[in-house]
Amino acid sequence: MFGLSGKVALVTGASRGIGRATAEALAAQGAHVVINYVRGEEEARRVVQAIEERGGKAEALGFDVADMQATDEAIAALAKRLGRVDILVANAGIAVDNLVLRVKEEEIDRVFAVNVKGAIGCARAVIKPMMRARAGRIVFLSSIVGEMGNAGQAVYAASKAALLGLSKTLAREYASRSITVNVVAPGFIDTDMTSSLGAEVKEGMLKAIPLGRTGKPEEVAAAVVFLCSDAASYITGETIRVNGGMYM
Numbered sequence: 106m107f108g109l110s111g112k113v114a115l116v117t118g119a120s121r122g123i124g125r126a127t128a129e130a131l132a133a134q135g136a137h138v139v140i141n142y143v144r145g146e147e148e149a150r151r152v153v154q155a156i157e158e159r160g161g162k163a164e165a166l167g168f169d170v171a172d173m174q175a176t177d178e179a180i181a182a183l184a185k186r187l188g189r190v191d192i193l194v195a196n197a198g199i200a201v202d203n204l205v206l207r208v209k210e211e212e213i214d215r216v217f218a219v220n221v222k223g224a225i226g227c228a229r230a231v232i233k234p235m236m237r238a239r240a241g242r243i244v245f246l247s248s249i250v251g252e253m254g255n256a257g258q259a260v261y262a263a264s265k266a267a268l269l270g271l272s273k274t275l276a277r278e279y280a281s282r283s284i285t286v287n288v289v290a291p292g293f294i295d296t297d298m299t300s301s302l303g304a305e306v307k308e309g310m311l312k313a314i315p316l317g318r319t320g321k322p323e324e325v326a327a328a329v330v331f332l333c334s335d336a337a338s339y340i341t342g343e344t345i346r347v348n349g350g351m352y353m
């Protein structure tokens with residue numbers, strides 16, 4: 106039901122965290138997974154090795170999603186070499202936490218360049234081979250804060266909210282080609298992104314999570330795999346929240 110044998114899946118920001126767990130979960134279902142990274146070449150190679158050791162297929166591909174030309178060139182070359190790109194998980198993202206009165210213009214530009222322009226650029230590049238195949242799956246990683254807001258994360262929240270409008274629009278534009286476009290919105294997940302939060306902030310968050318604990322990257326990956334599988338063929342323009350009940 107969730108089998109992905111013969112499919113090519115590109116996961117951006119797959120050297121660590123949720124992207125890594127997603128890449129491993131897609132590979133476990135039989136997909137050939139392309140592990141994108143920007144700085145973490147060593148980490149990306151370790152992910153490839155871990156997948157191969159379990160009998161899966163993977164390769165590393167470095168490019169900065171904020172650089173549209175580099176993204177276009179890398180994805181066009183990939184599609185040419187492998188003959189297809191069936192799945193895009195647009196996961197690469199950065200967070201800058203600051204009150205809006207203190208945030209610097211360069212920080213706003215960088216967050217939007219990676220989180221929004223990066224997602225648009227990757228989607229635009231994979232839609233070409235997906236249209237030719239008349240099939241495809243795109244999943245954007247948004248965030249709980251894109252829907253509910255969070256004091257101190259105005260810029261990050263705005264960038265993650267943008268992905269909701271993007272996914273619904275692309276879902277409408279490419280439905281006729283059987284390309285589905287959905288969002289997974291994680292809550293508080295244990296990764297490098299959340300490891301720097303202070304103990305007090307973490308404690309406050311835990312109180313707001315009905316399941317009483319933080320999430321694991323694998324628990325987000327499971328929702329992504331579902332949306333990428335045949336089991337989700339009639340779901341498009343939707344958001345699956347993976348947040349332990351923190352926002353319903």
Ligand code: NAP
Nearest residue numbers: 118120121122123142143144145170197198248294296298
């Ligand atoms: P993470 O541990 O900080 O990992 C971020 C990943 O993105 C890394 O693989 C990093 O690659 C990559 N990346 C960053 N900038 C990039 C760029 N310009 N081009 C290509 N790759 C880039 O993050 P995470 O916690 O797993 O989060 C993954 C996604 O889920 C993000 O979009 C985040 O906003 C979202 N999310 C996370 C949480 C959470 O609680 N963790 C909650 C809600 C939403 P390098 O290793 O090369 O730097």
